[in-house]
Amino acid sequence: MKIEVFDTTLRDGEQTPGVSLTKNKKLRIASKLDEIGVNSIEAGSAITSSGERESIKAITSQGFKSEIVSFARTLKQDVDYCLECDVDAVNIVVPTSDLHLKYKLKKTQEDILNQAVEIVSYSKDHGLNVELSAEDSTRTDINFLKKLFKSTIEVGADRICPCDTVGILNPLKAFRFYKEFNDLNVPVSAHCHNDFGLAVANTLSAIEGGASRFHGTINGIGERAGNAAIEEVVLGLDTLYANNKTNEKKYTTDIKINQIYNTSKLVSRLTDVYLQPNKAIVGDNAFAHESGIHADGVSKNSATYEPITPELVGHRRRFIIGKHVGRRGLKERLNELGLESDDKQVCEIFDKIKDLGDKGKTVTDTDLEAIAEQVLEIDNENKIKLDEITIVSGNKIRPTASIKLNVEDSEIIEADVGIGPVDAAINALNKGINDIIDIELLEFHVDAITGGTDALIDVIVRLKQGDQIVSARSTEPDIINASVEAYLNGVNRLIEIRKKNPQLN
Numbered sequence: 384m385k386i387e388v389f390d391t392t393l394r395d396g397e398q399t400p401g402v403s404l405t406k407n408k409k410l411r412i413a414s415k416l417d418e419i420g421v422n423s424i425e426a427g428s429a430i431t432s433s434g435e436r437e438s439i440k441a442i443t444s445q446g447f448k449s450e451i452v453s454f455a456r457t458l459k460q461d462v463d464y465c466l467e468c469d470v471d472a473v474n475i476v477v478p479t480s481d482l483h484l485k486y487k488l489k490k491t492q493e494d495i496l497n498q499a500v501e502i503v504s505y506s507k508d509h510g511l512n513v514e515l516s517a518e519d520s521t522r523t524d525i526n527f528l529k530k531l532f533k534s535t536i537e538v539g540a541d542r543i544c545p546c547d548t549v550g551i552l553n554p555l556k557a558f559r560f561y562k563e564f565n566d567l568n569v570p571v572s573a574h575c576h577n578d579f580g581l582a583v584a585n586t587l588s589a590i591e592g593g594a595s596r597f598h599g600t601i602n603g604i605g606e607r608a609g610n611a612a613i614e615e616v617v618l619g620l621d622t623l624y625a626n627n628k629t630n631e632k633k634y635t636t637d638i639k640i641n642q643i644y645n646t647s648k649l650v651s652r653l654t655d656v657y658l659q660p661n662k663a664i665v666g667d668n669a670f671a672h673e674s675g676i677h678a679d680g681v682s683k684n685s686a687t688y689e690p691i692t693p694e695l696v697g698h699r700r701r702f703i704i705g706k707h708v709g710r711r712g713l714k715e716r717l718n719e720l721g722l723e724s725d726d727k728q729v730c731e732i733f734d735k736i737k738d739l740g741d742k743g744k745t746v747t748d749t750d751l752e753a754i755a756e757q758v759l760e761i762d763n764e765n766k767i768k769l770d771e772i773t774i775v776s777g778n779k780i781r782p783t784a785s786i787k788l789n790v791e792d793s794e795i796i797e798a799d800v801g802i803g804p805v806d807a808a809i810n811a812l813n814k815g816i817n818d819i820i821d822i823e824l825l826e827f828h829v830d831a832i833t834g835g836t837d838a839l840i841d842v843i844v845r846l847k848q849g850d851q852i853v854s855a856r857s858t859e860p861d862i863i864n865a866s867v868e869a870y871l872n873g874v875n876r877l878i879e880i881r882k883k884n885p886q887l888n
């Protein structure tokens with residue numbers, strides 16, 4: 384059975400606290416959604432502002448394959464603005480629960496029903512596809528809800544969507560609730576919120592109950608705890624209901640599954656909503672293995688500890704070096720870092736890493752690299768070297784750093800300010816290397832090794848460039864030097880990896 388995907392990343396998703404998308408960003412996300420096969424894209428809410436209408440118009444003018452939808456309330460003015468934006472469909476949202484009627488609208492069920500019927504007729508008269516969403520359906524009197532749907536279908540509503548606006552269903556209730564609408568003879572959409580972390584589970588159950596479409600957002604972004612994450616629902620439908628023996632699918636979608644990971648990355652980048660590392664399907668750790676037994680199993684047959692392969696969704700597998708690492712995991716990481724080694728060399732590197740682990744030391748990629756280079760006898764010339772750094776700091780001055788770097792034969796001099804001296808130093812450094820490599824700092828961790836003010840300072844950073852993530856460290860008596868050196872070690876490591884794997888560029 385084909386399940387249709389209604390994406391609301393640009394509407395419900397944009398209601399994520401702190402997220403506001405420019406026209407360009409909306410257009411880029413919409414293009415991607417169209418490219419990966421989303422059936423309906425809710426591009427926004429035309430009534431909101433002229434800027435929002437500009438964005439929606441930019442999207443409707445692209446001639447996308449996806450149906451372009453705008454949100455509307457039961458007001459003619461809302462629908463008129465949708466028409467102005469030339470959308471294919473409206474998602475008319477009608478609050479239906481007593482709670483919303485009494486406190487939000489101060490209206491009766493009768494009023495709401497009449498308004499809904501009127502606005503559906505109006506929209507149909509103007510050639511729009513109509514999806515009728517009943518807000519807070521899961522706290523609405525079911526008889527009234529059915530009456531509302533029937534009356535609006537009679538005047539032309541093409542699809543209906545009972546919404547679990549505050550996310551109070553559980554999977555069994557979702558199955559039973561969405562089953563209630565099977566006899567209405569129009570497609571039913573599920574719209575589940577994630578207040579109890581059940582949006583995806585409830586959406587899957589709604590589909591089992593008979594919904595043939597679902598609303599969701601990329602990465603599950605949205606108000607409060609968010610919406611159903613499209614990537615999780617799609618992979619759930621694709622994998623969890625397939626026949627184990629024949630691999631025959633019970634549910635299919637039009638989504639190009641191998642584009643899921645890069646779509647998630649794009650949305651995360653453009654919305655600035657950071658993904659938790661353990662996020663299902665698309666998180667950094669979704670296919671990462673540290674423990675020796677797991678890493679060993681996975682490299683022999685990935686099915687041992689992975690339900691699906693990362694390649695399926697366009698993601699990649701990572702082996703993390705820690706003291707639990709096995710020889711195989713270590714070899715994979717060495718390969719990833721572009722360091723070729725034979726079995727004997729791997730054993731030798733392995734012993735040294737275990738040694739460090741037993742001493743309570745975290746093994747970063749720069750440590751691994753340093754050990755490997757010793758064993759493999761390669762000398763890596765650091766591309767960028769710190770020559771000079773000067774910091775001015777105090778209680779009545781903006782912390783300022785100037786920095787001189789040697790990059791092969793040339794010199795780079797830069798200066799910047801910061802919140803504190805470390806921040807100023809890293810800002811100046813980043814300015815200096817900006818033309819060479821684009822770096823994102825994921826983590827910055829400082830430890831004073833012995834505890835006194837004269838202690839050695841251990842700084843560990845995690846840096847990212849494109850899809851490559853490396854960790855690096857430096858240990859020095861001075862916190863600023865340690866920070867800059869750790870950062871530079873990581874940067875040089877990333878440059879080295881890029882050089883050895885030109886396909887990553």
Ligand SMILES: [Zn+2]
Nearest residue numbers: 395548574576
């Ligand atoms: Zn919603």
